[in-house]
Amino acid sequence: MPAQDERELRIVGFLCNWCSYGGADTAGVARFTQPTDLRIIRVPCSGRIDPLFVVRALLNGADGVLVSGCHPRDCHYAEGNFYARRRLEMLKRFLPITGIDERRFEYTWVSASEGQRWQHVVTEFTRRIHELGPAQSFNPATQEEWFNLALNEASKGEACACHGS
Amino acid sequence: MRIGVFICHCGSNIAGTVDCESVAELASGFPEVVYSTDSMYTCSEPGQEGIITAIHEQKLDGVVVASCTPRMHEPTFRRAVERAGLNRYMFEMANIREHVSWIGKDKEHNTNKAADLVLMAVEKLRRNRPLVPKSFETIKRVLVIGGGVAGIQAALDCADGGLDVVMVERDQSIGGKMAKLDKTFPTIDCSSCVLGPKMVDIAQHEKITLHTCAEIEAVSGYVGNFSVTIRRRATYVDWTKCTGCGVCTEKCPSKRSPDVFNEFMGTTTAINIPFPQAIPKKAAINPATCTMIQKGKCGVCAKVCPVGCIDYEQQDELINVDVGAIVVATGYDLFDWHKYPQYGEGRYPDVITSLQYERLLSASGPTGGHIKRPSDGKEPKNVVFIQCVGSRDRSVDRPYCSGFCCMYTAKQAILTKDHIPDSQSYVFYMDIRAPGKGYDEFTRRAMEEYGAQYVRGRVAMIYPHGEQLMVRGADTLAGTQVEVPADLVVLATGVEAAQGAVKLGETLRVVPDQYGFFVESHPKLKPVETNTAGVYLAGACQGPKDIPTSVGQGSAAAAKALGLLSKERLESDPAVSKVNLSRCVGCQKCIGTCPFGAIKAITDRQGKLKAEVIETVCQGCGICTVTCPQGAIQLEHFTDNQILAEVNALCPPKMNASFE
Numbered sequence: 001m002p003a004q005d006e007r008e009l010r011i012v013g014f015l016c017n018w019c020s021y022g023g024a025d026t027a028g029v030a031r032f033t034q035p036t037d038l039r040i041i042r043v044p045c046s047g048r049i050d051p052l053f054v055v056r057a058l059l060n061g062a063d064g065v066l067v068s069g070c071h072p073r074d075c076h077y078a079e080g081n082f083y084a085r086r087r088l089e090m091l092k093r094f095l096p097i098t099g100i101d102e103r104r105f106e107y108t109w110v111s112a113s114e115g116q117r118w119q120h121v122v123t124e125f126t127r128r129i130h131e132l133g134p135a136q137s138f139n140p141a142t143q144e145e146w147f148n149l150a151l152n153e154a155s156k157g158e159a160c161a162c163h164g165s
Numbered sequence: 166m167r168i169g170v171f172i173c174h175c176g177s178n179i180a181g182t183v184d185c186e187s188v189a190e191l192a193s194g195f196p197e198v199v200y201s202t203d204s205m206y207t208c209s210e211p212g213q214e215g216i217i218t219a220i221h222e223q224k225l226d227g228v229v230v231a232s233c234t235p236r237m238h239e240p241t242f243r244r245a246v247e248r249a250g251l252n253r254y255m256f257e258m259a260n261i262r263e264h265v266s267w268i269g270k271d272k273e274h275n276t277n278k279a280a281d282l283v284l285m286a287v288e289k290l291r292r293n294r295p296l297v298p299k300s301f302e303t304i305k306r307v308l309v310i311g312g313g314v315a316g317i318q319a320a321l322d323c324a325d326g327g328l329d330v331v332m333v334e335r336d337q338s339i340g341g342k343m344a345k346l347d348k349t350f351p352t353i354d355c356s357s358c359v360l361g362p363k364m365v366d367i368a369q370h371e372k373i374t375l376h377t378c379a380e381i382e383a384v385s386g387y388v389g390n391f392s393v394t395i396r397r398r399a400t401y402v403d404w405t406k407c408t409g410c411g412v413c414t415e416k417c418p419s420k421r422s423p424d425v426f427n428e429f430m431g432t433t434t435a436i437n438i439p440f441p442q443a444i445p446k447k448a449a450i451n452p453a454t455c456t457m458i459q460k461g462k463c464g465v466c467a468k469v470c471p472v473g474c475i476d477y478e479q480q481d482e483l484i485n486v487d488v489g490a491i492v493v494a495t496g497y498d499l500f501d502w503h504k505y506p507q508y509g510e511g512r513y514p515d516v517i518t519s520l521q522y523e524r525l526l527s528a529s530g531p532t533g534g535h536i537k538r539p540s541d542g543k544e545p546k547n548v549v550f551i552q553c554v555g556s557r558d559r560s561v562d563r564p565y566c567s568g569f570c571c572m573y574t575a576k577q578a579i580l581t582k583d584h585i586p587d588s589q590s591y592v593f594y595m596d597i598r599a600p601g602k603g604y605d606e607f608t609r610r611a612m613e614e615y616g617a618q619y620v621r622g623r624v625a626m627i628y629p630h631g632e633q634l635m636v637r638g639a640d641t642l643a644g645t646q647v648e649v650p651a652d653l654v655v656l657a658t659g660v661e662a663a664q665g666a667v668k669l670g671e672t673l674r675v676v677p678d679q680y681g682f683f684v685e686s687h688p689k690l691k692p693v694e695t696n697t698a699g700v701y702l703a704g705a706c707q708g709p710k711d712i713p714t715s716v717g718q719g720s721a722a723a724a725k726a727l728g729l730l731s732k733e734r735l736e737s738d739p740a741v742s743k744v745n746l747s748r749c750v751g752c753q754k755c756i757g758t759c760p761f762g763a764i765k766a767i768t769d770r771q772g773k774l775k776a777e778v779i780e781t782v783c784q785g786c787g788i789c790t791v792t793c794p795q796g797a798i799q800l801e802h803f804t805d806n807q808i809l810a811e812v813n814a815l816c817p818p819k820m821n822a823s824f825e
Contacts (some may be wrong), residue, residue: 012815017236018696019676025234036278037271040260041811042235042283044740044803046685048787053798060816076696077786078760087791112696113678119268128427148529 009063009129013040016080019070022112035126038066046070046107047080051091058100061137064129067107068121074111081109103132117140142159169200169225170218170263170283173207173232179266184276188231188261191280195287199223208238212743213245220249227251227293229286231259231279231419237687252295254739257286281815288814296739301781303389303735304489305329309724310381310669313341314495315704317363318719319726323492324372326727331394331486332367334377335665336425338443340364341496344521345426347534349712350569350576351607354759357442357529358488366442380665382483384672387761387784388699389489389735399479400449401458402436406474409446411611412465413475414438422454428521430539436466436475440529450475490699490726493675493683494719495666497705500555500659507626508554508656514540515634516627516654519550519573526580536584541632545588545652548581549636550574551624553593556659565680567659569711571598573799574657575608578617590617591649593624593638600727601711620647627654646737660709673700682708693722701725717772740802741783742790748797749775755789755798764789764798786792 015021021042027034045048046069054065067088069081088107095102106125110118170192174180185203193201200223206212207230216228228246232238235258259282269275275754305328312334320330332339343349344364346356366786367373382394388654424431426439435455438448448466456463457477467475499520503510515538517525528534538545552574556567571594578590592611597619599605611617622639629635636649662681670677675695675813676684683702684692693701701722704715729735742764751774758765763782769775776798787800796805 008277012812021234022236022696025236025260025263026636028267030233031267033270034268036265036271036274039278039815040264041808041815042260043787043808044800045786045788048791048800048803048808050791050805050808055813056809057812057816060813060818064814065429070676070788073671076674077784077788078674080760080786080788083758083791101683111676111678111684113676115685 006061008037009126009134010061011029011037011039011064011066011129012057012062012127013038013044013066013068014043014053015040015067016046016048016069016076017042017044018076019044019074019112020068020110020118021066021119023110023114026112026115027118030066030115032115034122035125037129038122041081045075045077046081046084047075047077049084049088051087054088054091057157058104058135061135063135064104064106064125066121066125067105069107071109071111094156103128103130104135166197166221167199167225168195168197168227168229168287168290169216169219169223170195170198170202170229170287171207171219171231171312172201172203172279173212173230174203174205174281175232175262175266179232179262180268180356182269182272183273183279184272188276188279188283192229192283192287195284197291197337197567198287200225200324201705204237207232208241210707213241215538216242216245217249218253226250227255227257227290228516229257229259229290231261231283231286233262234264237309251704252297254289254296255293257290257293259283259286264487285811285814288710289807292804292810293802298736298739298799299780300518300734300736301389302734304391304729306486306488307490307492307730308333308391308393308486308488309492310373310492311341311494311496311704311706312336312339312367312377312492313344313496313704313715314360314363315496315715315719316341316492317360317367318716319492319703319723320373320493321363321366321370322720322723324370324727326723328372328727328730330370330373331488332373332375333379333381334375336439337365337400337447337449338439338445339375339377340442340444342520343712344440344442345428345527347530348580350572351601351603352580353576361442363441368444370518372799375445376484377445379484381669381672384491386487387782388729391488391491391699393486393488393491395484395486397482397484399452399481399795400447401452401455401475401477401479402448402450403479404445404447405470405472405507407447408472408694409438409448410471411438411448412469412471413448416465418463418465418468419454419456427524427531428518429515430524442529447650458646462664489730490672490701492701492719492722492726493669493670493673493695493706494722495663495706497660497709498663500561500661502554502656502658503552504561507624508551508654509627510817513627513629513634513654515545515652516656517753518656518658519570519577520658522577522655524579526584536581536653541651544585545614546585547649548588548590548653548655549647549649550578550590550592550655552657553657554658555661557595561663563659563680565709566598568598568709570657570659571608572601572604572711574655575599575611575617577655578611579764582615582617589675590615591636591651592617592619593636594619594621595623597803601713620649622647625661660705663706666706672696675700675702682706693718699729737781738785739780740800741780742778742785742787742800744776744778745797745799746766746775748795750795750797754794758788758792760786760788762806
């Protein structure tokens with residue numbers, strides 16, 4: 001379901017089970033208050049996160065996606081976060097090519113003991129997404145909506161050559 | 166599928182900021198949910214019974230519980246659904262406590278978020294399938310890293326319980342910090358008399374193999390089947406022949422070796438046995454100060470050794486050993502007090518650490534148990550103790566309390582009076598922290614019976630004053646400045662993580678906290694377990710601890726290892742990767758990326774190359790799943806479809822077109 005009201009935006013989090021999910025738990029246990037926009041999906045390792053999950057979330061209308069894993073060298077599976085780092089850095093550089101603002105995506109490292117750091121990461125990222133505002137829709141529901149979108153782009157002079165301006 | 170949803174109030178922990186009834190009501194409208202309810206404490210016995218009854222009555226084949234973190238109670242609820250006859254993987258958890266009620270203030274937002282998380286869990290559960298674990302054999306051998314009192318206790322308990330034990334100690338002898346102590350609080354019994362027999366037991370126990378001068382080089386494998394490489398440093402002495410007679414240490418002409426055991430209070434010979442009760446009692450050469458090794462001239466020890474055990478050509482040795490469980494007991498190091506300018510940064514020889522003072526008090530120490538101050542060997546009459554040097558001080562990034570310094574300072578004040586009856590002790594302290602059996606009484610004795618003067622305040626500076634040192638500090642209770650002349654100043658240096666702990670943590674996949682202490686699995690309920698199954702913590706490597714607590718934790722870690730290896734076979738987590746052979750193109754990318762070597766290449770009937778997962782070796786990280794260009798290898802319980810179902814639950818695709 002999309003965000004409930006305009007005070008909240010839709011932020012999806014992918015967290016590895018061993019460090020960052022634990023860090024988010026630690027933040028909860030310590031009652032470190034955070035914005036409520038974020039919804040967390042638990043995965044075993046940041047190396048399990050397919051960059052296409054992130055893209056899917058953004059295409060589906062997420063306003064922001066946050067990925068967090070164990071600090072480099074601290075991976076529970078020895079090297080999963082190294083794979084994650086390479087894949088996600090590639091994704092970050094690739095996003096603008098697809099027309100998605102790369103600031104809507106961030107990856108970070110938070111260990112299970114860093115509750116305070118998790119609070120900081122969530123607060124900062126949520127603040128950034130709120131500054132960017134709701135994401136532009138990439139998946140119009142109907143043909144008509146799709147057409148309107150193209151027209152809208154065209155009126156801004158940003159449309160591609162084939163659709164004319 | 167018939168799904169049941171259970172929303173937990175957790176008393177007021179969740180219900181305080183989440184409207185649990187309306188979450189349950191919303192959940193009843195989620196796909197395939199046929200039963201939805203809320204309860205006070207779902208994890209309690211009636212709560213679990215409620216789940217079981219509902220599974221039977223409503224004929225549920227999947228359960229979602231929305232409560233605390235799955236890291237806490239997932240195993241509890243999995244057992245509950247299993248008791249009701251469901252497969253334990255037909256269960257999902259939504260974390261609406263740590264991730265919702267405890268961090269959000271707005272009840273409406275919290276309730277919405279909780280409902281979202283429940284929907285995610287429902288959508289994931291709809292794509293779950295029953296998984297059955299495989300079992301594998303365990304190796305009935307335990308590795309204990311560190312030969313301090315915690316490690317000794319863990320090793321003895323494991324060995325007495327029937328397991329083989331391999332103990333690895335970095336120093337030349339086991340005993341750790343406790344072997345350096347003269348007496349122990351609060352009984353003032355002799356440290357080596359308590360520890361000595363246990364050290365001898367380690368040496369003589371038929372089930373214990375001891376490697377000293379050794380460190381962990383590499384660890385691979387998994388719970389029940391670790392494979393460990395130990396690097397044993399060259400000692401230049403063949404220990405199979407050395408009898409520990411000590412003739413070489415008497416005759417060695419190179420006497421400039423730093424005396425590590427005596428905390429650098431003097432020097433020792435290049436070939437040395439650290440202390441009389443050392444286990445193993447074998448000599449070792451310090452290559453940095455040995456004239457023969459450095460310059461190729463000398464060889465005195467080789468000439469005098471009656472059994473011919475000196476070997477100047479000895480090399481480091483790598484030892485491989487397979488173990489089922491690992492106990493980490495690497496202890497602590499002392500804070501480097503030279504960071505404080507006010508204590509002279511080492512300019513004054515009569516400012517020493519408490520452990521150095523301990524060596525001065527000890528009959529086996531460099532002064533034979535007579536307190537002589539380092540500068541001129543005179544007996545000190547005024548001894549000033551300064552507490553919290555490197556504890557509870559943010560300015561040096563040590564905000565934590567080291568825990569036992571208050572106690573050993575009181576002990577040292579008492580011992581000072583015992584050694585020198587006309588002496589006077591002064592103790593600068595912040596607070597007295599003596600929360601243990603007989604501990605507060607002990608500090609009171611130091612003040613009342615032994616006349617130690619306790620001054621509440623910090624020391625601003627120490628400066629030379631004739632033959633003495635002048636200690637200037639505040640007395641915050643009197644509200645004045647005080648100056649105390651001191652013949653000797655003893656710094657109660659705090660505890661910090663042992664050198665190399667972070668590196669060892671990387672090898673063992675045990676995470677250190679920001680100060681380098683290893684993080685336990687749960688701060689209250691799993692104090693000796695780590696997040697790596699089969700690796701346990703004992704003693705001060707987990708945080709500052711005194712001797713009784715370290716011994717207790719050593720025994721606790723041993724109990725965990727014994728419990729683990731008492732089972733003939735262990736069940737492996739079935740949430741492992743699985744290859745869809747019809748999709749696999751045999752590119753072998755997964756084989757290259759797997760950190761555990763859990764995937765091997767096979768040829769199918771048509772002679773085509775395929776990948777196959779060795780289920781008991783796979784740890785379920787899912788790196789291969791992302792690597793596979795065909796989506797052929799999928800991590801069970803975290804398949805692409807399951808994760809995407811959660812994504813779609815949060816951000817529903819409006820267009821029906823599929824991009825998969």
